[in-house]
Amino acid sequence: MSEHIVSPKIYLVIFLTLMAGTAATVWAAYHNFGAFNIVIALAIATFKATLVVLYFMHARYSPKRTQLVIVCSIFWLAIMLVLTLADYRTRGMHESRLAPPSNSNLVRA
Amino acid sequence: MSTTTLPAPVHKMPREDYLNATYGLRSWLLTTDHKRIALLYLGSVTVFFFIGGLFATMIRIHLLTPNGFLVTPETYNKLFTMHGVAMIFFFLIPSIPAVLGNFLIPLMIGAKDLAFPKLNLLSWYIYLVGGCFVLYSFGTGGLDTGWTFYTPLSSVYSNSAVTPAVIGIFINGFSSILTGLNFIVTIHTMRAPGMTWFRLPLFVWAHYATSLVMVLGTPVIAITLLLVGLERMFHLGFFNPALGGDPILFQHLFWFYSHPAVYIMILPSMGVISEIIPTFARKPIFGYSFIAGSSIAIAVIGFLVWAHHMFVTGESTYAALTFSFLSYLVAIPSAVKVFNWTSTLYQGSISWDTPMIYAFGFIGLFLIGGLTGLFLACLGLDIHIHDTYFVVAHFHYIMVGGAVMGYVGGLHFWWPKITGKLYPEVLARIAAVTLFVGFNLTFFPQFMLGYMGMPRRYHTYPPEFQVLNVLSTAGASILALGYLLPMLYLTWSMRYGRVAGPNPWPATGLEWKTASPPPTENFDVTPEVDWEPYDFRNRPDLGLAASGPLPAPAHGDD
Ligand code: HEM
Numbered sequence: 001m002s003e004h005i006v007s008p009k010i011y012l013v014i015f016l017t018l019m020a021g022t023a024a025t026v027w028a029a030y031h032n033f034g035a036f037n038i039v040i041a042l043a044i045a046t047f048k049a050t051l052v053v054l055y056f057m058h059a060r061y062s063p064k065r066t067q068l069v070i071v072c073s074i075f076w077l078a079i080m081l082v083l084t085l086a087d088y089r090t091r092g093m094h095e096s097r098l099a100p101p102s103n104s105n106l107v108r109a
Numbered sequence: 110m111s112t113t114t115l116p117a118p119v120h121k122m123p124r125e126d127y128l129n130a131t132y133g134l135r136s137w138l139l140t141t142d143h144k145r146i147a148l149l150y151l152g153s154v155t156v157f158f159f160i161g162g163l164f165a166t167m168i169r170i171h172l173l174t175p176n177g178f179l180v181t182p183e184t185y186n187k188l189f190t191m192h193g194v195a196m197i198f199f200f201l202i203p204s205i206p207a208v209l210g211n212f213l214i215p216l217m218i219g220a221k222d223l224a225f226p227k228l229n230l231l232s233w234y235i236y237l238v239g240g241c242f243v244l245y246s247f248g249t250g251g252l253d254t255g256w257t258f259y260t261p262l263s264s265v266y267s268n269s270a271v272t273p274a275v276i277g278i279f280i281n282g283f284s285s286i287l288t289g290l291n292f293i294v295t296i297h298t299m300r301a302p303g304m305t306w307f308r309l310p311l312f313v314w315a316h317y318a319t320s321l322v323m324v325l326g327t328p329v330i331a332i333t334l335l336l337v338g339l340e341r342m343f344h345l346g347f348f349n350p351a352l353g354g355d356p357i358l359f360q361h362l363f364w365f366y367s368h369p370a371v372y373i374m375i376l377p378s379m380g381v382i383s384e385i386i387p388t389f390a391r392k393p394i395f396g397y398s399f400i401a402g403s404s405i406a407i408a409v410i411g412f413l414v415w416a417h418h419m420f421v422t423g424e425s426t427y428a429a430l431t432f433s434f435l436s437y438l439v440a441i442p443s444a445v446k447v448f449n450w451t452s453t454l455y456q457g458s459i460s461w462d463t464p465m466i467y468a469f470g471f472i473g474l475f476l477i478g479g480l481t482g483l484f485l486a487c488l489g490l491d492i493h494i495h496d497t498y499f500v501v502a503h504f505h506y507i508m509v510g511g512a513v514m515g516y517v518g519g520l521h522f523w524w525p526k527i528t529g530k531l532y533p534e535v536l537a538r539i540a541a542v543t544l545f546v547g548f549n550l551t552f553f554p555q556f557m558l559g560y561m562g563m564p565r566r567y568h569t570y571p572p573e574f575q576v577l578n579v580l581s582t583a584g585a586s587i588l589a590l591g592y593l594l595p596m597l598y599l600t601w602s603m604r605y606g607r608v609a610g611p612n613p614w615p616a617t618g619l620e621w622k623t624a625s626p627p628p629t630e631n632f633d634v635t636p637e638v639d640w641e642p643y644d645f646r647n648r649p650d651l652g653l654a655a656s657g658p659l660p661a662p663a664h665g666d667d
């Protein structure tokens with residue numbers, strides 16, 4: 001398999017971007033965005049991980065089959081997260097709907 | 110028996126083969142030959158089978174009386190836990206892939222070895238290191254959490270040696286991952302000329318699917334158990350509510366691996382059955398591509414059903430409904446296989462050779478195990494029979510009746526290839542039937558016990574359950590005989606068995622085209638494949654008549 005040579009310049013740019021991402025994470029940690037705290041932290045982390053995979057791990061220059069494997073693994077990870085979270089997000093929904101109607105419901109009806 | 114009246118051609122052992130090419134302990138411990146590594150694995154998984162079997166024996170003896178008379182309640186908890194851990198992680202998961210898969214995949218696809226021979230050896234050493242940690246845990250306080258390690262018992266309350274055990278299973282995970290990776294790369298890149306994907310033996314397809322599960326699933330269990338260890342040692346809050354964790358999250362992560370893991374155990378066994386049936390029915394397998402595809406389907410859908418182990422944990426009703434439905438789906442590819450095997454038998458010229466007896470046993474027992482799986486996947490019913498002996502019977506029908514039957518059957522089928530010798534056929538048939546009878550007597554009463562409400566993992570039971578428990582223990586002793594017999598006569602045959610020759614059955618796979626035992630390089634010249642799988646008619650090299658009904662196989666005389 002032929003190795004793709006990545007120029008040091010690209011590595012440097014990626015490295016600096018990653019550092020900027022780290023700085024952004026630290027900055028965000030000191031500000032309160034309410035419900036978006038976790039969203040912002042994860043968004044930055046995902047962005048950084050993507051750069052690492054694409055450039056440091058050479059996924060960008062890899063054969064199509066390797067890229068397919070990466071995409072499939074991410075999809076598979078999504079299965080684990082989505083189905084697990086589906087449990088947490090829907091807990092108690094059923095019970096509350098079947099619960100005896102409260103007074104306010106009766107009034108509205 | 111008329112076996113002796115057959116004009117058996119006289120075979121000679123090859124002058125040099127993988128067994129006698131080099132000598133000495135060093136030549137074995139540092140070997141990179143996939144065939145020798147397979148034998149190293151054969152020895153080590155057998156040790157764990159004995160250890161697990163010893164614990165099982167003690168459990169069954171203890172349960173002879175309602176109050177249990179052998180061990181204390183605490184020890185009883187340790188017995189069933191250590192039985193499960195030894196059998197699942199250190200025997201059943203590596204058994205067929207690391208022994209038969211390791212030995213056969215390169216031979217079946219016409220390669221000289223696996224793609225990464227050194228990684229293959231490394232995986233065995235990793236297995237040993239992991240095994241030592243677990244044995245250390247067994248020896249210093251034991252383990253009492255159940256093989257499922259449910260939190261917060263495992264991470265907070267248990268006083269047993271949980272930490273070394275989870276570290277051992279964590280380490281052992283890498284052995285599985287390396288084996289899976291090795292198989293995937295080998296199957297992709299090392300097939301002989303003419304060995305197209307749809308000419309691969311179904312055994313190889315089954316191992317491809319298994320390897321996918323190994324590579325994708327094992328990291329999850331390894332990390333999850335490591336988290337248990339971290340919570341236990343450093344009080345980091347992952348699963349303990351008092352520390353902000355969530356115990357049900359553990360069950361999600363555990364079963365995300367461990368349900369697919371049940372397919373790691375059964376898929377390779379299905380692969381073995383797919384090889385045995387056409388050979389002793391003398392017919393091409395019915396629906397080749399469906400069997401191959403159903404292996405992949407099982408591997409994929411198997412990842413979508415895990416929370417059917419958690420119906421009574423307080424998971425959301427909607428999640429439970431979804432997982433119940435998805436669990437029914439996984440029955441479809443399993444049924445496809447059973448129907449295809451039975452259709453293969455139709456109008457075949459069937460013989461009752463030992464491997465075939467195991468294959469028949471597999472079909473029947475897997476069927477019962479799979480159908481009772483559907484009972485359990487039924488949400489309403491499972492509320493009643495969850496954590497009863499019904500569940501215990503269900504998974505033993507699949508894992509012992511299915512997976513272990515396939516393993517022992519496969520060992521017999523390929524024994525002539527592995528050792529170059531034939532085992533004593535009559536004795537082997539008696540052992541196979543003993544195993545089948547003993548198995549059913551052990552586990553069928555457990556279905557009834559569970560249905561009547563006897564919970565699993567208890568050291569006592571109400572007196573009215575005694576008769577069925579005694580039957581089960583009696584069955585277990587027959588079962589033990591059924592395992593000891595093959596161990597004895599297979600070992601005996603290595604020295605005293607009749608020389609087998611390259612293709613004693615005869616069977617159609619590439620592994621039968623080389624000497625038995627094969628040379629270190631597997632083939633003298635790289636083979637070229639120009640025949641379709643399981644085709645007996647267009648294979649003059651097998652020495653069968655080209656037209657008319659095909660003669661029954663080697664020993665098939667009844
Ligand atoms: C094919 C191989 C299979 C194996 C090796 C297997 C193995 C197991 C094991 C080990 C357990 C018990 C886990 C525990 O509580 O400790 C179990 C439980 C269960 N199995 Fe299977 N199973 C298989 C197939 C199926 C199928 C095809 C289904 C359904 C479609 C199924 C449905 C279930 C369910 C719902 C439970 C949970 C029962 C409970 O704890 O209440 N299984 N199985």
Ligand SMILES: [Cu+2]
Binds near residue numbers: 368414415418
């Ligand atoms: Cu399951």
